[in-house]
Amino acid sequence: MFLLRKMESMEILSQKVDQMAKRHITVIFVNNFPDHQFKGEDVGLKGTKGDWLCMIDPLEGTKKFEIRIPVYNVSITVMHHMNVVLGVIYDSHLDRDYIAKQGEGSYKDTQALKSK
Template identity: 45%
Template structure:
């Protein structure tokens, strides 16, 4: 299957989200864990599942809003899609635009392809193992012009950045005490740092492109929150590792909850 076909699925899901985003009633519900669920989550999920099954019905799909199979039913998957139909539902409800569509392809526990689309920003991040990571702004408009040749219109990541003050990105909705302690440790080593807040998987994308040097996450996330961004970071030369062991995040674990992790851009070794 072509990467461009996955991009088309993500853009279609983004369009469904924007339809709800522009309405007066977001139809917000609460899931069993008290996290919010909107009509946009559900419509994006349906669009992505339909699109991915049409491309390759043999690859199973694990989506935040879908049925979560027991570990015994999925432990032998070689390849599978890992999807967050609307990452950053809280940001969606706040209407601040910082939410994304996340689609990742996992091979033997590792993300090998990632597509992240921010519908309000109309910005697309794409990565594939062996190809690299890319950023495409005004994605809908440019896709109409270039069709499948998106890499020619996109910017290769990481972007060339001038030397600057060390910068970190942190969660807008989940800034924990441990995260603050880590950031204070970085300050002690390098001096003042620039700290930016952002929602959803955009934090990983900012590190992948080099806008941020590091993103520490000492708060709960699920596998579908990070998989696509993990692919984009690693294909841009960065790392997504656990803070104490240095091991990378793995996917399709028995417990789909991620351990704490630190995302570093290419060349940042602190």
């Protein structure tokens, strides 16, 4: 964890949250999927180049986070041979997961979503 000093701005806080979340998510992915390559919003590719690519944005909506509008999320996309096979969005403010998996549909938490 980190400590926020009274004089630090929300911009600095958002950078700390972004970096901490990115490290945490990357460690989980690297430990569970060592044959995947990873790309963050502000960093280049990391990991073993292969068939799989995970793109991670641990704080999508940074500016809204900074001005305390609760419209931000964690966004993860998994690609296989450059085709999207999984998309995950976690809305921490509402504690909701949105998941779309190729060939299996999309869900809000465990509830299937239907398109009109």
